[in-house]
Amino acid sequence: MQLKTGDNVIINSGRDRGKKGKILQVFPAKKLVVIDGANERTRHIRSRRSNDKGQKISFFAPLHASNVMLFCEKCGKGRRLKMHVAADGKKQRICAKCQTPFNV
Numbered sequence: 001m002q003l004k005t006g007d008n009v010i011i012n013s014g015r016d017r018g019k020k021g022k023i024l025q026v027f028p029a030k031k032l033v034v035i036d037g038a039n040e041r042t043r044h045i046r047s048r049r050s051n052d053k054g055q056k057i058s059f060f061a062p063l064h065a066s067n068v069m070l071f072c073e074k075c076g077k078g079r080r081l082k083m084h085v086a087a088d089g090k091k092q093r094i095c096a097k098c099q100t101p102f103n104v
């Protein structure tokens, strides 16, 4: 998985298709990403005691990494990425179309 925390991505499927957001958290082992503002879910919590109130807690559920694409500012679209290996062996993620390096 080549996505990192802080990357700007666009969502390709599901309820939030077409939405852009920043990655808040990554789970590389499960290939899941949490994106700010996407895939919002509500968790309902029952009251435990009679004078307590139940609660609704909203949170952003993780999405599979295959459903998001890195957003290229220059192309203005979600793009696949390539690894660019410099002469000194340093690797950089670049846009597969316009070769612009992705920051972070």
Ligand SMILES: [Zn+2]
Binding pocket: 072, 073, 074, 075, 076, 079, 095, 096, 097, 098, 099, 100
């Ligand atoms: Zn590009």
